[in-house]
Amino acid sequence: MFIDPSAVATATFIARQLAHGAVVTLEITFLAELVVLVMSFVIALMRLSPWRALRGIATIYVEILRGISALVLLFYLFFILPLFGITLSPMTTGVVGLGLTFSAYGSEIIRSALINISLGQRDAVRALDFDSITAFRRIILPQALPFLLPPMGNQLVELMKTTSLVSLITLSDLTFSGGQLVTTLGQQTLIWSIVLVCYFVMAWPLSWLVRRYEHHSTVWRRAKD
Template sequence: MFVDPATLDSAAFIALQLAHGALTTLHITVLAELVVLVLSFVIALMRLSPSRTLRWIATLYVEVLRGISALVLLFYLFFILPLFGISLSPMTTGVLGLGLTFSAYGSEIVRSALVNVSRGQRDAVRALDFGPVTAFRRILLPQALPFMLPPLGNQLVELMKTTSLVSLITLSDLTFAGGQLVTTLGQQTLIWSIVLVCYFVMAWPLSWLVKRYERHVTAWRQEPGT
C-alpha cells in the first residue's frame, strides 16, 4: 500500500507509510519465528536421536544453512525456484527463507540446552520408565528452557532486524517503505532516522517479553526446597 503524498501532509504521509511497513515487518517476524521454533526443536531432536541416519540428515541441514547467506537463499527461493516450476509469493519466500536460515542456528541452541540437563536427571527418567514424550515435556524441557531463552531471545531480535532483507524481494516492509519515502520526498536524514527509531521501538518490547518469560520459567529455582 502506497498512498499518494498529494492527498496528505508530509508528516501524515511518512507516518502512514512507515506504520504499514512496520506492521509488515512484525508480521514476517512472527511467522518466521514460528517456523524457526518448530524446525529448531525438530532438528535438535534429530541430532540427539539414536538413529545415525537422522543425526546425519540434521547435521547436513545445519551445516548447509549456516554456510549460506540469508540474502542469497531468499534470492534463490524467489528468482530461481520459478525456473523449476515452483513459484512462491514474496511473503512465503521471506518467511521460509528467514525461517530456514535462523532454524539452523536455533537448533544448536536447543540441542546444547537439552544436552546441558544433568546426567542424573536423564538416569532418573530411565529409572522411572517415563515415555519419551512425557520425559521431554515434564522433565527435560522445563530444565532446558532457562538455558534456551536468552540466546533464543537474542535470535528473535536479530530475526526482526534481518527482515529488512525482504525489501529486496518486493515486500513492502519497514526498510522498503523508508526507501520509497526517500525516493518520493528526498528527506534522507529524517526518514532513515525515523526508521532507525522504529526498529528500536519494535526490538525493545521483544527483548522485554523474552526476559519476562525467562523469569517465569525459572521461578521454580527460587522456591524453597529446590
C-alpha cells in the same frame, strides 16, 4: 498558530507508509519465528537421535544453512525456484527463507539446552519408566527452558532486524517503505532517522522481555544451586 496543511499531509503520508511497513515487518517476524521454533526442535531432536541417518541429515541441514547467506537464500527462493516451476510469493519467500536460516542456529541452542540436563535426571526418567514423549514434555523440556529461552529470545530480536533483507525481494516491509518514501520525498535524513527509531521501538520490548526472563532464569538456577 498557523499550521501548514502541506506539512501535515506529508507527515500523515509518512506515518501511514511506515506504519504499514512496520506491520509487515512484525508479520514476517512472528511467522518466521514459528518456522524457526518448529524446525529448531525437529532438527535438535534429530541431532540427538540414536539413529545415525537422522543425525547425519540434521547435521547437513545445520551446516548448509549456517554456511549460506540469508540474502542469497532469499534471492534463490524468489528468483531461481521459478525457473524450476516453483513460484513463491514475496511473503512466503521471506518467511521460509528467514525461518530456515535462523532454525539452523536455533536448533543448536535447543540441542545445547537439552544436553545440559544432568545424566541423573535422565536416569530417573528411565527408572520411572516414562515413555519418551511424556519424559520430554514433563521432565526434560521444563528444565531446559531456562537455558534455551534467553538465547532464543535474543535470536527473535535479531530475526526482527534481519527482516530488512526482504525489502530486496519487493516486500513492502519497513525498510522498503522507507526507501519508497526517500524516492518520493527525497528527505533521506528525516526518513531513515524515523526508520531507525521504528526498529528500536519494535525491538526494545522484545529485548526487555529477554532481559526479564534472563533475570528470572538466573534466580531459578541460583536457588537450585
